[in-house]
Amino acid sequence: MNSTYRRYLEVYRNAVRRNPNNMFLKSQKGKRAIATDLIREEVGNLVDMEYTISSVRSRIEGSDYEYDLLVVRKDAVPSFGKTYRPEDVAAVIECKANGMDDPEKDSSSIAMAANAAHELNPEIRFGYITMNGKVPEQTGTNSARSTMGLWELTRTYLKKKLNMSSVIYAVTLAQGKDMLDDGSDAEFHAFVNALTPANG
Secondary structure, rough: OOOHHHHHHHHHHHHHHHHHHHHHHOOOOHHHHHHHHHHHHHHHHOOOOOOEEEOOOEEEOOOOOOOOOOEEEEOOOOOOOOEHHHHHEEEEEEEEEOOOOHHHHHHHHHHHHHHHHHHOOOOOOEEEEEEEEEEEOOOOOOOOHHHHHHHHHHHHHHHHHHOOOEEEEEEEEEEEEHHHEEHHHHHHHHHHHHOOOOOO
């Protein structure tokens, strides 16, 4: 099993165990917050030495959007601790815990934010990462979601709507409670490497 996903499960289960009545932790937003913090730490440990990782929910000057994470030059100095100059940004990262429920709709807002960053600096790359990509069980022959799978729809819509170099990655893939692909550390390293010009 991918070590990042293993850590995510450990951190999440421990948080719930310590706070059994905290409904936020059990929500998708709570899971995403834990996933984003962990991804920030893991990417920060692996990213090319010329770069570092921003704080969660940072901004880019000239963009109206907030970004889960930014890969930025190590010597970059953000305004107000969160806003970076476009030329200091190498990549924007969108983080999820369990992927998208509605890839056609959800991918639009993600792509709009990423493309806005790319307009400010055409060298900026985009990374989408989810701890668990959903591959739904078959529910009917007429369902595009059941035959194609939410993960494939996610990849298809993002690739279609993004105007930039991108890497779209699921740490693991599951169908219901069954793990179809528990990932590898090499795949995670490849995701991180694709985020910077020195490696992409």
